[in-house]
Amino acid sequence: MKFLAVHPSPLMYTKVFLRLEPLGLEQVAETARRQGYDTRLIDLQVESHQDLFRLMDDWQPDIVGFSLNYLANVPEVIDLVKAVKARLPKSFVFIGGHSASFTAEELLEHGEGSLDAILKGEGESGLPLLLQAIKEDRENVHDVPGVVTMKGEGGQPTFIPDLDNLAPARDLVRHRNKYFLGTLDPCASIEFSRGCPWDCSFCSAWTFYGRSYRVMSPDKVVEEMEKIREPGIFIVDDVAFIQEKMGFEIGEALARKGIKKEYYLETRGDVLLRNKDVFKFWKELGMSYMFLGIESIDQDGLEKYRKRIDLSRNFEALEFARTLGINVAINIIADTDWDHERFRVVREWCKEVPEIVNISVNTPYPGTESWLTESRNLTTRDYRLFDIQHAVLPTRLPIEEFYAELVETQRVMFTKHMGWAAMRDVTKVLVGNLMRGQTNFAKNLFKFDKVFNPALQLADHQMPVKYQMKPPVKDAKFSSAKALSKSLYVHEPLGRTSRQLDDDTEKFVDESRGALSES
Numbered sequence: 001m002k003f004l005a006v007h008p009s010p011l012m013y014t015k016v017f018l019r020l021e022p023l024g025l026e027q028v029a030e031t032a033r034r035q036g037y038d039t040r041l042i043d044l045q046v047e048s049h050q051d052l053f054r055l056m057d058d059w060q061p062d063i064v065g066f067s068l069n070y071l072a073n074v075p076e077v078i079d080l081v082k083a084v085k086a087r088l089p090k091s092f093v094f095i096g097g098h099s100a101s102f103t104a105e106e107l108l109e110h111g112e113g114s115l116d117a118i119l120k121g122e123g124e125s126g127l128p129l130l131l132q133a134i135k136e137d138r139e140n141v142h143d144v145p146g147v148v149t150m151k152g153e154g155g156q157p158t159f160i161p162d163l164d165n166l167a168p169a170r171d172l173v174r175h176r177n178k179y180f181l182g183t184l185d186p187c188a189s190i191e192f193s194r195g196c197p198w199d200c201s202f203c204s205a206w207t208f209y210g211r212s213y214r215v216m217s218p219d220k221v222v223e224e225m226e227k228i229r230e231p232g233i234f235i236v237d238d239v240a241f242i243q244e245k246m247g248f249e250i251g252e253a254l255a256r257k258g259i260k261k262e263y264y265l266e267t268r269g270d271v272l273l274r275n276k277d278v279f280k281f282w283k284e285l286g287m288s289y290m291f292l293g294i295e296s297i298d299q300d301g302l303e304k305y306r307k308r309i310d311l312s313r314n315f316e317a318l319e320f321a322r323t324l325g326i327n328v329a330i331n332i333i334a335d336t337d338w339d340h341e342r343f344r345v346v347r348e349w350c351k352e353v354p355e356i357v358n359i360s361v362n363t364p365y366p367g368t369e370s371w372l373t374e375s376r377n378l379t380t381r382d383y384r385l386f387d388i389q390h391a392v393l394p395t396r397l398p399i400e401e402f403y404a405e406l407v408e409t410q411r412v413m414f415t416k417h418m419g420w421a422a423m424r425d426v427t428k429v430l431v432g433n434l435m436r437g438q439t440n441f442a443k444n445l446f447k448f449d450k451v452f453n454p455a456l457q458l459a460d461h462q463m464p465v466k467y468q469m470k471p472p473v474k475d476a477k478f479s480s481a482k483a484l485s486k487s488l489y490v491h492e493p494l495g496r497t498s499r500q501l502d503d504d505t506e507k508f509v510d511e512s513r514g515a516l517s518e519s
């Protein structure tokens with residue numbers, strides 16, 4: 001039997017700053033291959049819809065699985081599902097991934113009979129059972145845990161027992177040299193851990209995995225890293241090195257093998273401050289970029305997003321990050337309530353700090369707590385605008401002024417880093433990349449104005465809407481925090497035992513959450 005795995009097209013941000021391999025889909029593809037399926041993968045970030053249709057016609061897969069991590073990709077994926085089913089009516093067409101797991105029923109409705117199933121949760125655990133059910137009893141695939149069809153659903157998805165048994169099918173991706181992250185060109189991705197034990201109200205990373213946290217062994221990381229040819233590595237973990245010991249063990253294992261790469265990772269300010277030595281060690285190993293979700297430059301904002309960190313600690317983390325001598329990127333969330341003055345203050349602050357500053361727009365989406373608690377009404381239910389670059393809540397400023405301010409702030413940041421002074425620093429890297437035939441970073445440097453443009457952002461709101469999102473259900477029972485968070489989880493929260501953290505680290509997380517954990 002033939003299994004085709006499909007990743008949708010890139011979104012705005014990916015068109016300029018980075019484009020990365022579809023790691024989750026590669027893991028799913030490898031799971032199918034291990035089950036004996038003839039497996040292929042197509043990534044529409046770097047290939048076209050025509051390429052997909054050609055592959056459908058020439059190769060005629062029996063099963064087609066789409067990856068749907070990003071809500072903004074919903075309309076594209078639904079249209080592709082319909083096109084695939086029309087071409088190959090006997091094929092089994094299904095969707096998995098982060099956003100699909102939070103919106104399963106409405107996706108099936110949009111699919112209008114073309115979509116056979118949604119597989120919720122992590123794909124490696126549910127897929128083998130789903131594949132077996134497709135083969136043996138296609139009418140009753142909805143009995144499989146994590147599967148939802150028009151006929152019913154098989155209950156909560158299960159966890160994969162051991163991350164060390166996983167492997168991404170990196171070889172199935174046909175254009176590996178197209179993946180890059182800034183100057184890390186080309187760049188591969190790797191996972192050291194899965195899940196997040198915090199619970200920020202705007203984020204769905206924790207609700208997807210039931211607040212669990214699992215890690216890979218250092219040996220497994222070394223094994224994976226030895227297979228990667230790219231010099232640049234993006235570590236996809238939500239919060240890198242929550243536990244210092246793990247960071248040291250992995251780092252030491254890589255050092256023993258003489259593996260030298262350039263790394264990008266993301267972490268929290270309080271984790272950085274708690275585990276300074278491990279980040280210093282990783283700087284020696286080759287960490288050259290770090291992302292910190294600062295979120296707000298005032299205390300009110302941090303509380304609103306329930307980031308569970310003080311403003312002063314965040315600033316202290318920035319001070320420390322600066323001493324590491326690496327590139328630090330941070331993100332600030334712009335609320336739609338911001339006025340001209342607020343944008344001006346943030347712009348001034350951004351100009352003063354040496355960090356690369358990204359600005360996102362506060363966006364409640366399915367799977368986040370803010371989806372259920374945000375009191376303002378959504379101004380749109382067009383999935384495509386839920387990409388944290390558009391305003392989906394009422395803006396205090398007229399919306400065209402809001403976008404003008406937003407893009408101006410982003411431009412100030414971009415110019416600061418890509419201005420001529422900064423260009424001098426990157427020129428060496430650029431020349432090196434070009435000599436190796438890697439042009440992704442160079443080509444994308446000049447795309448900013450084409451992609452980030454207030455008139456285009458505004459015009460996006462006028463696009464005809466084919467698929468409407470289901471509105472949030474605001475039930476009185478969600479006034480209890482416990483009921484609220486329970487209603488959000490994709491994977492069942494299994495409490496303390498589901499987190500591979502030592503007691504001190506679990507305590508550190510709990511203290512930062514201001515309460516003893518109930519889940």
Ligand code: B12
Nearest residue numbers: 010011013014020024065067070071096097098122123204
């Ligand atoms: C790495 C990452 C990225 C990478 C993506 C690289 C890539 N090409 O995939 C980069 C940095 C580019 C990125 C960008 C963005 N990201 Co991002 N990202 C993540 C992050 C931290 C980890 C994802 C990951 O790789 N995990 C590891 C792999 C192994 O897991 P996975 O991909 O989830 O796949 C598993 C399951 O989802 C499932 N699965 C996935 N596909 C399929 C397919 C089938 C058939 C099946 C059965 C199962 C299945 O099985 C997989 C294996 O277990 C998540 C947070 C999270 N923890 O999920 C946010 C997250 C997915 N990102 C988010 C956002 C908002 C964005 C941006 C829109 C932000 C922006 N500034 O514009 C952009 C848009 C990117 C785009 N499409 O163009 C949100 C998604 C919000 C939403 N609901 O739409 C998340 C959830 C973070 C958050 N704040 O909550 N991101």
Ligand SMILES: C[S@@+](CC[C@H](N)C(=O)[O-])C[C@H]1O[C@@H](n2cnc3c(N)ncnc32)[C@H](O)[C@@H]1O
Nearest residue numbers: 202238239267268292293331360361362363388
């Ligand atoms: C993957 S997230 C988290 C990074 C890291 N785990 C942390 O805690 O610092 C990357 C960033 O995207 C932004 N973001 C995520 N969800 C968002 C949302 N719903 N609305 C606006 N911005 C969001 C936040 O600034 C967040 O820090």
Ligand code: SF4
Nearest residue numbers: 196198200203205238
């Ligand atoms: S710490 Fe980061 S990954 Fe975890 S819930 Fe908060 S924003 Fe999401």
